[in-house]
Amino acid sequence: MRKDVIELDHLSKCYGDYVAVNDVNFAIASGEFFAMLGPSGCGKTTTLKMIAGFEQPTSGRVVLDGVDVSAVPPYKRNVNTVFQQYVLFPHMSVFDNVAFGPRSRKTKESDVRRSVMEMLEVVRLVDFAPRKPSQLSGGQQQRVALARALVNYPRALLLDEPLAALDLKLREAMQIELKRIQREVGISFVFVTHDQGEALTMSDRIAVMSQGVVEQIGTPSEIYRSPATLFVAGFIGSANLLPGVVTSTDGVDLVVKLEIGSTVKVAKGDNDNFVVGSKVSVMLRPERIRPTSSIPANGEGIEGILTDLVFQGPTARLILRLANGTELICITDAWRDTPVQPGDRTSVTWERDCGYVLAGWPDRAGATTTNVDQIEAAL
Amino acid sequence: MNTTLLVPARQRVGRNADRVGLGALIVASTCLVALGAGWVGGAFRPVVVLVLVAVVVGLLVLVAIGGPQARRLLAPYGLLQPGILWLALFFLAPVWSLLRISLSTKPSRFSVDYTFSWAFENYTTAFRDFGKQFEHAFVYAAVATVLTVLIGYPLAYVIAFRGGKYKNILLGLVVIPFFTSYLIRTIAWSTILADRGPTVAILHNVGLVRLFEVLHIMNNGQLLNTPAAVIGGLTYNFLPFMLLPIYVSLEKIDTNLVNAANDLYSSSVRAFRKIVLPLSIPGVFAGTLLTFIPAAGDFVNAQFLGSPNTTMIGNSIQDQFLKQNNYPVASAMAAVLMVSIASLVLIYTRLFGTGDLA
Numbered sequence: 210m211r212k213d214v215i216e217l218d219h220l221s222k223c224y225g226d227y228v229a230v231n232d233v234n235f236a237i238a239s240g241e242f243f244a245m246l247g248p249s250g251c252g253k254t255t256t257l258k259m260i261a262g263f264e265q266p267t268s269g270r271v272v273l274d275g276v277d278v279s280a281v282p283p284y285k286r287n288v289n290t291v292f293q294q295y296v297l298f299p300h301m302s303v304f305d306n307v308a309f310g311p312r313s314r315k316t317k318e319s320d321v322r323r324s325v326m327e328m329l330e331v332v333r334l335v336d337f338a339p340r341k342p343s344q345l346s347g348g349q350q351q352r353v354a355l356a357r358a359l360v361n362y363p364r365a366l367l368l369d370e371p372l373a374a375l376d377l378k379l380r381e382a383m384q385i386e387l388k389r390i391q392r393e394v395g396i397s398f399v400f401v402t403h404d405q406g407e408a409l410t411m412s413d414r415i416a417v418m419s420q421g422v423v424e425q426i427g428t429p430s431e432i433y434r435s436p437a438t439l440f441v442a443g444f445i446g447s448a449n450l451l452p453g454v455v456t457s458t459d460g461v462d463l464v465v466k467l468e469i470g471s472t473v474k475v476a477k478g479d480n481d482n483f484v485v486g487s488k489v490s491v492m493l494r495p496e497r498i499r500p501t502s503s504i505p506a507n508g509e510g511i512e513g514i515l516t517d518l519v520f521q522g523p524t525a526r527l528i529l530r531l532a533n534g535t536e537l538i539c540i541t542d543a544w545r546d547t548p549v550q551p552g553d554r555t556s557v558t559w560e561r562d563c564g565y566v567l568a569g570w571p572d573r574a575g576a577t578t579t580n581v582d583q584i585e586a587a588l
Numbered sequence: 589m590n591t592t593l594l595v596p597a598r599q600r601v602g603r604n605a606d607r608v609g610l611g612a613l614i615v616a617s618t619c620l621v622a623l624g625a626g627w628v629g630g631a632f633r634p635v636v637v638l639v640l641v642a643v644v645v646g647l648l649v650l651v652a653i654g655g656p657q658a659r660r661l662l663a664p665y666g667l668l669q670p671g672i673l674w675l676a677l678f679f680l681a682p683v684w685s686l687l688r689i690s691l692s693t694k695p696s697r698f699s700v701d702y703t704f705s706w707a708f709e710n711y712t713t714a715f716r717d718f719g720k721q722f723e724h725a726f727v728y729a730a731v732a733t734v735l736t737v738l739i740g741y742p743l744a745y746v747i748a749f750r751g752g753k754y755k756n757i758l759l760g761l762v763v764i765p766f767f768t769s770y771l772i773r774t775i776a777w778s779t780i781l782a783d784r785g786p787t788v789a790i791l792h793n794v795g796l797v798r799l800f801e802v803l804h805i806m807n808n809g810q811l812l813n814t815p816a817a818v819i820g821g822l823t824y825n826f827l828p829f830m831l832l833p834i835y836v837s838l839e840k841i842d843t844n845l846v847n848a849a850n851d852l853y854s855s856s857v858r859a860f861r862k863i864v865l866p867l868s869i870p871g872v873f874a875g876t877l878l879t880f881i882p883a884a885g886d887f888v889n890a891q892f893l894g895s896p897n898t899t900m901i902g903n904s905i906q907d908q909f910l911k912q913n914n915y916p917v918a919s920a921m922a923a924v925l926m927v928s929i930a931s932l933v934l935i936y937t938r939l940f941g942t943g944d945l946a
Contacts, residue, residue: 263847283850290851296844300866309862310852357852 212239214364214397215260215288220269222255229255231421232269237365237397242388244400244408247418248444253401256418257367260399261290274364284313289358290367294374295350297342303329303353304338310361328360331393348379355390365397372407384410405445409433417441435478439571442492449493449537451511452570455483463566465491469532472509475564483566490567495540497563500527500555502548512556513537515549529555605658609665612647616640616669617676624681625688644669683926690919702916710920718904718921724890725901725925726932728815729883732822736830736879737872739823744831744871745864748838759835766828771888777821778892781811813895821889826882830875837871838864873940877933884929901925 213236222230230252237243245253258264260271262283270277278286289310297306304325311321329335332352342350351371358366371387372380388411391398402408408415409429416426417440425437436442442450453467463483466472475491483489504512513529516536520543527539527547539557541547549555619640622628628636647669651662690710692702715722747758765773781787788811791797800806805816841864849859887902894900901921908918 261851263850283847284853284855290848292844292848294842294844296842296848298845298848298863309849309854313849313853313858361852 213237214239214241214274215399216270216272217256217260218270218272220256220259220271221267222252222259222264223267228421230259230266233418233421233423235416235423235426237399240395240397242391242398242400242411242413244402244412244415245418246402246405246408246415246444249403250420251418252421253403253418254369257290257369257399257401260365261288261367262286287361287363288365288367289361289363290369291351291354291358291371293370295342295354295371297350297353297357299342302339302341303334303345306342306353307357307360309357314361324360325356328356331359331390332356347375348383351375351383352386355387359390359394359396362394363396365399368398368400370401370403372402372404380407387411409445417444419444435565436492436567439490439567439569442490442565442567443571447495447538449495449498450567450571451491451493451535451537453489453491455485455487455489457485458483462561463489465489465566467491467511469511469535471511473511473564474509474561475566476562478565482568487568488570490569490571492565492567493537493557493559493563495526495538496524498539498557498559499541500529500539500547500549501558502553502555504554504556510556510558511537512554515551515553515555518547518551527555529557605661608650609647609662612643613665613668613672616643616647617672617680619643620673620676621681621684624677625684644673686919686922689915690923692916692919694914694916698913700913707916710916711924713917714920714924718901721899721901721904722924722928724815724898725884726928728819728822728890728898728900729880729886732819732826732883733830733876733880735819735823736827737834737876740827740830740875741834741868741872744835744838748835748841749843762831763828770825774821774825774888774892777817777824778812781817781820781893783810783812785811787811812893813898815894815898817893818890818898818900821893822883822886825886825889826879829878829882830872833874833878834868834871837868837874841867869940876936881929881933885925 215237217233217235220230220233221228233252233256245256247253255264259266262278262281266279269279271279273286273288298309301309307325307328308321311324316324326335326338329338332355334349334352334356337345337349337353342353345353351374354371355366368387372383375383384407387398400408400412409432412429414426414428415432417424417432419440425432425441427435427437432441433445436445436448439450442448451467451469451473453465453473455463456466456472457464458477461477462474463477464472464474473491477483500515504510511529511531513531515527516530517526517528519526519528523543524540525543525547527541527549529537529539531537537557619636622636623633623640647662647666651659651666654662688704689702691707692704692710693707694702743762747755747762751758779785788809791800791806791811797806797809800811801809805811805814807814811817845863845867846856846859849863850856854862885902887900887906890898890900890903902925905918905921905925908914908921912918
């Protein structure tokens with residue numbers, strides 16, 4: 210049976226009138242790598258600080274191992290934080306930094322020595338024990354910060370954008386390293402990031418947040434393949450979101466009349482809420498659609514002019530301009546010849562189950578009132 | 589100009605730039621000390637001036653025509669020159685004179701002349717007759733330094749960590765009184781603490797006089813003319829010199845370090861002891877030097893707030909120089925004061941020096 214280490218129960222945080230975190234509910238299981246993902250200002254760091262105890266929730270509870278710790282100060286909570294800028298103690302050696310937690314808990318010095326060296330072994334920094342933090346590289350400081358937190362064997366490790374300060378190469382290496390360390394120590398990691406690639410690569414589950422609200426919680430593939438909201442669809446990976454209205458349904462597929470004028474047939478998926486007349490958006494992942502030069506008749510499918518073809522190494526990126534001026538992005542295998550050239554009339558095709566329908570219209574994709582009127586008039 | 593001669597000269601300059609630069613500085617400052625301390629007289633004086641000018645100008649000319657390499661190597665010496673020469677004329681020469689006078693004798697008590705005679709008895713006199721004043725100087729300065737730490741540290745801490753948007757206003761409030769002259773402020777204190785002044789009156793009304801007498805803060809019903817008044821004056825006058833360096837070192841501390849310590853099971857007290865305090869020690873160190881050194885040589889506070897029983901060595905030196913006209917003994921006292929402060933500071937630096945934190 211799954212055991213929850215951290216449970217957030219209707220957690221909210223307000224700063225005056227500004228609601229930073231709005232009624233967040235989720236539980237993190239023992240040994241889980243859990244990411245909170247969202248753009249800056251979405252409330253993910255505030256949520257993390259409430260778990261650590263640096264912020265007091267305005268309402269709701271933080272439950273740690275079944276005990277409500279909402280009012281417990283940070284130094285009495287059995288969780289540890291890895292800060293964004295590491296904040297190693299500059300006047301202490303690596304050893305003393307890592308030993309800080311155990312010594313605070315009045316551990317016997319011989320035990321401190323043993324557990325610190327063990328943890329430095331895990332992060333592969335044994336030889337650096339006598340050094341000062343200023344003598345280490347960014348990646349090494351990062352690992353000291355990890356060791357300093359992990360040496361206490363907390364119930365959960367909270368990481369606040371821990372890789373943000375590293376350069377790309379090092380960040381990729383540290384992603385793998387973090388995963389390895391997490392498996393080795395078996396502690397739950399709660400990881401805050403604005404980098405969707407990072408979250409997808411490392412996490413067991415992701416909570417996508419926006420404007421203080423959790424939009425969706427799920428495994429990386431759930432979130433990528435079946436986003437719950439338009440925000441998630443747009444934030445994770447890239448997505449072509451085409452607004453339209455459901456005109457008919459046959460139980461398996463939906464026929465959607467798009468804003469651009471044509472109709473498309475899309476698999477209905479698990480969502481049964483769509484009826485004729487529902488305002489929906491069709492999500493097409495760029496890598497799931499193919500360009501073709503054959504233009505379907507009777508206004509079916511999506512058609513536009515190929516404006517750009519960008520070679521990107523393993524893939525090529527095609528940009529189509531649609532009838533109403535919006536752009537559609539299509540990513541294809543760069544090794545295969547593209548049947549169209551820039552300037553050609555092009556349409557895209559996809560396998561039956563590659564389209565995905567979401568409720569609502571994106572507010573930024575040009576679904577202006579006039580367009581909406583046009584769609585409704587067309588019905 | 590003969591370029592064939594100049595080319596090897598340039599190379600030589602490049603190779604020996606350090607020797608040339610350092611040599612020029614040493615020769616120039618020796619000349620200045622010789623002039624300032626009166627080593628040479630009569631006909632030799634213009635010669636020394638000539639050498640000095642030649643060396644200074646020579647160095648500049650070498651920098652100008654010596655080519656890029658010589659310029660790069662000699663430029664630091666050129667930049668050091670004004671500072672070194674200033675020190676030679678206004679520090680080394682006077683110190684030399686002081687030491688020389690301290691070993692001189694006066695032909696008679698009322699004479700203003702003195703002759704150099706290896707008169708070590710001046711030092712004996714300094715120690716024998718002015719031991720009490722030396723003791724006062726160091727004890728008062730030390731107590732005042734400790735008090736400035738005790739007052740300044742919490743104040744700096746509050747301003748740095750709790751000041752918020754009022755930080756600069758609070759710092760301004762600390763510094764504003766010091767826009768008034770040092771002397772005026774000290775004299776103001778002598779009014780505040782005067783026997784018929786407001787402070788003594790309030791103490792009488794509240795009935796704290798007895799307690800203050802027991803604590804040796806008051807003496808015979810007086811606040812003024814006590815060691816406490818002198819120490820209080822020193823503490824007041826040197827507080828900003830303690831507060832500002834401590835504030836600067838506290839201000840630099842990332843509050844996330846305290847958060848991290850809290851996160852690692854440390855209470856606020858332990859976080860302060862293990863993180864904030866050690867990281868602010870360089871500020872305390874700088875503050876103690878800036879306070880203790882001038883306080884030990886101070887004579888203004890003892891003069892206006894003290895009595896003949898609280899005279900500090902600064903007062904005695906001033907007295908010997910300006911009233912008794914006893915330059916040899918005054919010089920010996922000044923020399924002893926300088927050497928003892930220097931050695932105390934040296935010991936202090938060795939014991940508590942925080943070189944690796946600075």
